[in-house]
Amino acid sequence: MVNNIIEFENVSKQYREKAGEIVNALNPSELSIQAGEFFTLLGPSGCGKTTALRLMAGFIQPTAGNIKIDGLAMNNVPPYRRPVNMVFQDYALFPHLNVFENVAFGLRIKRTQAAEISRRVNESLEIVQLVGLNNRRPSQLSGGQKQRVALARALVNQPAVLLLDEPLGALDLKLRRAMQLELKALQQQVGITFVYVTHDQEEALTMSDRIAVMSAGRILQIDSPQNIYERPTTRFVADFVGETNFLTGKIKNIVTGDYVKLAIGNDLVDVRHRTNGIHPGDTVTVAIRPERLSLAADGQQVEQISATISEITYLGTDTRYLVTIPTGEKAAVRVQNAGMNRTSSYRIGDQVKLGYVLDDAQILVS
Amino acid sequence: MTTLNRKQDSAGKTNRPGTETKLAGIPRTGQLVMLVAPAALWLIFLLILPLITLVMLSFQKSAFGPDSTVFSLNSYIEFFRNSAYQRLMLRSLWISLLVSFFTILLSYPLAYYMAFHGGQKQSLMLNLLIIPAWTSFLLRVLAWRVILGSSGLLNTFLLWIGLINQPITGLFYSQTAVVITLIYIWIPFAALPIYVALQRIEPGLLEAASDLGSRPWQAFLKVTFPLSIPGILAGFLFVFIPTVGEYVTPAMVGGPNGLMIGNIIWDQFSRGLDWPMGATLSLAILVAVLIPLVLAARVAQKSGALGGGR
Incomplete structure (x- = not known):
């Protein structure tokens, strides 16, 4: 209770369209964000992640449910009375003010003393590594510099939570990568809770302590980056985060409490399961990452599925094989080009066995 | 290139404006003059010339008759007096x-x-x-x-x-x-x-x-x-x-x-x-x-x- 800086209790947001049609931007959702963590809302555009963020900032009010920030109910509390600050997607820097005044904006509103303003503004500009540009106008700054000003402008107010709405979206790939690491380091340095919105799964995995994957106005899974990647509970999460193979199998029997014998094509394999409510005879989907599958000749691996190689693509660090299993389903296999595997020893049309380690296959909730 | 352009131009079709392109056979400087001319003429005849006339008029002793060619500061003296x-x-x-x-x-x-x-x-x-x-x-x-x-x-x-x-x-x-x-x-x-x-x-x-x-x-x-x-x-x-x-x-x-x-x-x-x-x-x-x-x-x-x- 004490640790949760932001709490959503059954929060939902509906919009009424012009035609009278109701759009569920956010279905009733529960969410607890802990103090000091780097929390990411991840999902494709229109999934409700920005709606959730704007609900926290107070730009919009929930249709139902309660939002608490730092233990206090935020119903009808306007943005200017919330202990949060936002870094906007397009930065929203004030074009008529220079860098210093942009950053000082919040402090001036609070009537902070001039010396204190000067000290804190320069301090936060130092934190974001933007020194010596105090007198520049936003129009005279590069995208990366604007980004830093926006960040400093929010941080200078020492908010309880910093909200970031796809802040790196407008930057080029190289700068984005550098800023990802910088932001993460910055968050650890200042110790402020970050709530970060992005559609970039790689960004989310790199930076976050925890990720909430969203789709169509629903939060599908909240977990650590590792668990989001390794143990996706739904097909959407498995598919959205990284590349995944989906294979259809039929449950033969449940061996012990935690793994089942599964028929995929003509092969019988073991798959660990963590969900309840599956019974022998059920048809289920199994997710396996391409890099967790291996290719081998018959008999070399524990769990194996027969397959035929239909495509080979050389990718530099890896080689990607597309294989077809007897059911007609296709699967991708990524093999690192290192050591013994430096050159591909397979050809299109070769019969192979797909192998995997028990923990790497995941039965999904439909 | 030039002949090709001319052919297209004479056929009534203009090609894409490139560096070498001539529109209706007129060289680039000519095109520029044509674009600027209406505005320039407008300014010269309706702003600059009337303004010059006005200045000249203000220094005349009279607008009409023999006095119209006599230089005079009378109007200005009158304005300040x-x-x-x-x-x-x-x-x-x-x-x-x-x-x-x-x-x-x-x-x-x-x-x-x-x-x-x-x-x-x-x-x-x-x-x-x-x-x-x-x-x-x-x-x-x-x-x-x-x-x-x-x-x-x-x-x-x-x-x-x-x-x-x-x-x-x-x-x-x-x-x-x-x-x-x-x-x-x-x-x-x-x-x-x-x-x-x-x-x-x-x-x-x-x-x-x-x-x-x-x-x-x-x-x-x-x-x-x-x-x-x-x-x-x-x-x-x-x-x-x-x-x-x-x-x-x-x-x-x-x-x-x-x-x-x-x-x-x-x-x-x-x-x-x-x-x-x-x-x-x-x-x-x-x-x-x-x-x-x-x-x-x-x-x-x-x-x-x-x-x-x-």
């Missing part, structure tokens, strides 16, 4: 300032409402604002005679509700009447540039202000208003400049105390037949208007509002 001209000049500038100030004061809330609360009715409101300008300027000025006259709408109404028992006569044929009428005439001219400036303000900026702790009125003072200054300046110039030279409105509703410099210039050219004096007064207005123009440009530059954008 006769304080009536200067008083009239100052009054014109004062009236123009009053009109500009009140026009902007009244236009701002209007423009603000249209820009931020207009919603889907924005274009309707814009049209309503502009439609009165479709009727003749004279008619709109005359309408105020009907309203402000001693047996006009305003007096009749005030008498009817019993607020007064004698019609107010000072309303009509006065400086106030000129100011009121001109404010009414100019409101669309000030409201439109302010509306455009306000509409260009990104909603994200106001959200950012709110996020940083500003109450709505603080956000207005620190973000909305400064960003609308270019619109206010444009509105000011659109109103101030034509008002200084205005002569129709003062002639129709101004009376003796409402006369402006424009009326005197008109007199010099028509009844007085003292064209050199008229020219001198016209040039005096020109200089008087240039001063606020330069000041406004300086304010715009300082506020940085014009160099804004992102």
Whole structure:
């Protein structure tokens, strides 16, 4: 209770369209964000992640449910009375003010003393590594510099939570990568809770302590980056985060409490399961990452599925094989080009066995 | 390449404008001259030549007859010696300032409402604002005679509700009447540039202000208003400049105390037949208007509002 800086209790947001049609931007959702963590809302555009963020900032009010920030109910509390600050997607820097005044904006509103303003503004500009540009106008700054000003402008107010709405979206790939690491380091340095919105799964995995994957106005899974990647509970999460193979199998029997014998094509394999409510005879989907599958000749691996190689693509660090299993389903296999595997020893049309380690296959909730 | 282009040109089809491209066989410099020519000719014949004529006229002893070729500073001496001209000049500038100030004061809330609360009715409101300008300027000025006259709408109404028992006569044929009428005439001219400036303000900026702790009125003072200054300046110039030279409105509703410099210039050219004096007064207005123009440009530059954008 004490640790949760932001709490959503059954929060939902509906919009009424012009035609009278109701759009569920956010279905009733529960969410607890802990103090000091780097929390990411991840999902494709229109999934409700920005709606959730704007609900926290107070730009919009929930249709139902309660939002608490730092233990206090935020119903009808306007943005200017919330202990949060936002870094906007397009930065929203004030074009008529220079860098210093942009950053000082919040402090001036609070009537902070001039010396204190000067000290804190320069301090936060130092934190974001933007020194010596105090007198520049936003129009005279590069995208990366604007980004830093926006960040400093929010941080200078020492908010309880910093909200970031796809802040790196407008930057080029190289700068984005550098800023990802910088932001993460910055968050650890200042110790402020970050709530970060992005559609970039790689960004989310790199930076976050925890990720909430969203789709169509629903939060599908909240977990650590590792668990989001390794143990996706739904097909959407498995598919959205990284590349995944989906294979259809039929449950033969449940061996012990935690793994089942599964028929995929003509092969019988073991798959660990963590969900309840599956019974022998059920048809289920199994997710396996391409890099967790291996290719081998018959008999070399524990769990194996027969397959035929239909495509080979050389990718530099890896080689990607597309294989077809007897059911007609296709699967991708990524093999690192290192050591013994430096050159591909397979050809299109070769019969192979797909192998995997028990923990790497995941039965999904439909 | 050239022959190919010619072929296409003669076939009536123009190809893509590249560096070597000739449009209808005319070289690039020729194209440029043709593009600039209409504007240049317009400026030369309708602005620069008349201005030169005006300057020359102001130094003539007389506009007609043998004296017309005699150089003379008489008009200028008269302008500086006769304080009536200067008083009239100052009054014109004062009236123009009053009109500009009140026009902007009244236009701002209007423009603000249209820009931020207009919603889907924005274009309707814009049209309503502009439609009165479709009727003749004279008619709109005359309408105020009907309203402000001693047996006009305003007096009749005030008498009817019993607020007064004698019609107010000072309303009509006065400086106030000129100011009121001109404010009414100019409101669309000030409201439109302010509306455009306000509409260009990104909603994200106001959200950012709110996020940083500003109450709505603080956000207005620190973000909305400064960003609308270019619109206010444009509105000011659109109103101030034509008002200084205005002569129709003062002639129709101004009376003796409402006369402006424009009326005197008109007199010099028509009844007085003292064209050199008229020219001198016209040039005096020109200089008087240039001063606020330069000041406004300086304010715009300082506020940085014009160099804004992102």
